[in-house]
Amino acid sequence: MFPVEILLHAKSRTLTVAFDDGSRFDLPFEFLRVLSPSADVTGHGPGEEKLQVGKRNVTIVSAEPVGNYALRIAFSDGHDTGLYSWEYLAEIGMNREELWREYLGKLAAAGASREPDDPANAPFLEQEQPSCPSHQHHG
DSSP: OOEEEEEEETTTTEEEEEETTSOEEEEEHHHHHHTOOSHHHHTTSTTOOOOOOSOTTOOEEEEEEETTTEEEEEETTSOOOOEEEHHHHHHHHHTHHHHHHHHHHHHHHHTOOSOTTOGGGHHHHHTTSOSSTTSOOOO
16 A cells, blocks of 8 residues: 555645555544554563543654655654554554554553643653663663
8 A cells, every 4th residue: 555645734734645555544643643553662572552532633753665565654743753653543444443442441441641741641751761871771
């Protein structure tokens, strides 16, 4: 699958991706941010995922193609290390409702919120400090 159209809609905060097979996905900025494929979000292995909180108002500052395989998205909260491959965009597009339900469930279970100024998010924001700044492991 290869994208034939990529549109950023600032007002609705949605990224639209249309693929050459006819599929088309509208992906909210917040959805893309909380499902970033970067190590900052996914961790360095199973069980290391970091819950993303308070991202309701996040916007996309830029979206640049990387070669012929991915999109590098820079978000208004400074996050810009996720490379969204065409396959990944299609996968999260196809599973958007289920992935969003899972995310909201994790937020609820953790007692956290999508709201940027919610005090309940404080413990999760402290986790956002890079635990391995240049991916070097000391020990």
